[in-house]
Amino acid sequence: MADSSKKSNKSEKVDVSKKGVSKAKGAVKAGAEKNVRVSKKKPVPTIAAKSSIAAEEKPAVKAVNVSAAKKSVGNINKNKTTFLKPAQVKRRWFVLDASGKSLGRVAALAASMLRGKHRVDFTPNVDCGDSIIIINCRDVVLTGRKLEQKVRYHHSGWMGGLKGLKYSVIMKKCPQKAMMWAVQGMLPHNSLGAKMAKRLRAYAGEEHGHEAQSPQLYKF
16 A cells, blocks of 8 residues: 555656646747747847938038128128227217206216217227217206205315315306216226226316317217
8 A cells, every 4th residue: 555655646746747847848939939029020220220311311401601601791790799808999089068968967978988888899897988078068957956955075084174065166166077076976986987087078168179189079
C-alpha cells in the first residue's frame, strides 16, 4: 500500500511539471507573436527624416536684397532710439515774445526748450537744448492777485537776515529777473540744470543784441 501511494505522488508531480512546461511554452509563443505584430507596424521616422520632409513641404523663399530695401525706405529706421553725445549736439537760437502771455506759461515753454524736449533726438542725461531769448518781459501777465500776494524771499545767512520783495516791485524794477527765476525753478536742480540756465537770456524790452546768432522767432 505504501509503494502504491508513493507511485501516485510521483505521477502527480510529473503531471504538474509537464503542465508548467506547457504553460511556459505557450507564454513564449504568445510573446513571439506580439513581437511579430509590433514589427509589422510602420517604422518611426527619425529627426533627420522629419526635417527633410518638412523642407520638402515648405515653399521656396525668395531671396531679398537688403541694401535695396534700405534704399527704398530711405535708410530710416523708425524703431531706432537715438542717444546723443555732447559732441553731436547742434544748437539753435530761438526768440520768445512774452508780451501779453502768462509768466508761468512762458517760463514752462522756455524750460522745456532749454532741456531739448522739443527735439526728436532728446536725451535726458545730455545738455541737448537750444539757446532761448525772452523779450518783452515787462509786458508779461501775472494772473490773479500775484502782484500783491507773491513774495520773493532771500536770506543773508545771518540771524534776522530774511528779506522779501513783492512781485509788484520786482516787475517794475527788473522784470527780466522774475522771468529768470521762474525758468530756473523749472529746470533740473543739478549741474545739468546749471548749464542749461546759462543759455537763457531775458530782456525787459524788444532789443536783445543777439542778431549775430540769427535767432528764429518761436510762435506760441
